[in-house]
Amino acid sequence: MEQLRDVPIFVEAAEAGSFSQAAERLHLTRSAVAKAIGRMEARLGTRLFHRTTRRQSLTEEGRFFYERCLKAVAEIRAGEALIESGRREVRGRLRVSMPVVLGRSCIAPILACLMREHPGLELDLSFSDRVVDLVEEGFDLCIRNGVLKDEPELMTRRILFQRMTVCAAPSYLAARGVPRRLEDLAAHDGLLYARGPAVRSWIFPTPAEPMRAVIPRTRLRVDDLEALLDAACAGLGLAWLPCWMVRTAVAEGRLVQVMADVESIAFSSHAVWLKTPVMLPKLRIAIDRLAADLPARVGALVDPACAA
Template structure:
């Protein structure tokens, strides 16, 4: 007797991925192996499930009806596993996480490292990139996002805190060029900017009088990597835009000086995000709880009122 579930998960993954090649990559199989699974499933069922060409695939009418029922059946099986999972004390299995570069290195990775040490049966794969990922399409269990949530319909989220940004520079740069005390005094300074989608972010700064003003600065150097900005700033190249939590780390060592603190607007929300589901696996829940417990303290509290201006 053949297993009624034989090939079902592979079939669902192929439909979700939109291609055999992508489904094979996610399932850690070859494209040929995935194709053979689908052929065996169609032969067992006696119907064609997918119409395939060299460039595309689509569900047949029978395939759509079968897919809808397979999704419901797999959801029930996942629910059954979740019920068993909830009775376990130890999370286990593979957890795929995507995090932004600087925040991932300095904040998220240390939390997940401690979580992995506490739970030896938990395997955590961390992808560190500022690239926006489609977590459902790419098969991630958790994603940390900085900024507005644009796909909240299919995703669930918990807020980890707010990211504020400050202006910092190396003591050597400030000794040569002076320390600006307001937005007007930023004019003429060498500036290191953050690149977003190929364009340098403008400097919308909360001035000492409480008004938000766009600084008249023209970046000579720009990076799409926050660590690159840090390295250039420490080298004394110019004033830099940095997340306040990151600048504070280098200010403690004396490598950088905070010139204007928590002065950039708008500030950005930080969330941990996961696909909506009636049942949350223990491995995912443990990671979310760990991030919610530890990340807020790493971000620090914003300065009250106008930005703090320091003339070290």
């Protein structure tokens, strides 16, 4: 690599016919150019330039070496141009992992529009609520909800806030009463989201605690938010769900939002990808489009009572 670094300097000096002019074109000192040529001559064991006080000209060996270097530099520049052209063009396969419900309802339609706009783009979409390993599983991009771990090899960008709400079916509220405070949850059945042994707490900001975690008593745990929504509509208990997700059920009267005076947390959703020296266009445009369109798409689904 040290040897290759001197090649463009040699080519510029040969074309300029002067170390001083080459230095000016390269924004180097004349001494730096002379040292680079000196290193090449020492390595090759021959003189590349005839030197006078005012001008440098190539020796026979120098002309021979210049012709070869010129071809090499041309190939390098052609390769750079090809790569740069590829960076500007949105093409290739993009593998994306996303949460199941948010992915199906909101993310996948946005990416599908992007695919229609760019014929060279291919999508490989995976719907899962688990945290995937981008390296081991070969994903280019994943969408994660909630607080992220500090992982130095990953880049992140927040693309969405999801405000949560507590809701229940009218039949359940008629039989068990309407909760109005956090303390009232102790008298109710909760419908909880759980993956394996880990149960998701319901989180509320309070004056006393920035994040108060509550786990209501329950007889039903599920690992699918849509199943949780169905259970709530069936009158099996209270559910804590994203506002956008319950909008239709609330509008149709199948669910009622409760505890309106109790503030509920808004989760962040992030785009996560591997840190690399250069971001490919297919990845950049997907993240930019999600950041631009996802809040509006989810916002259009948010019930006005949850919009604040």
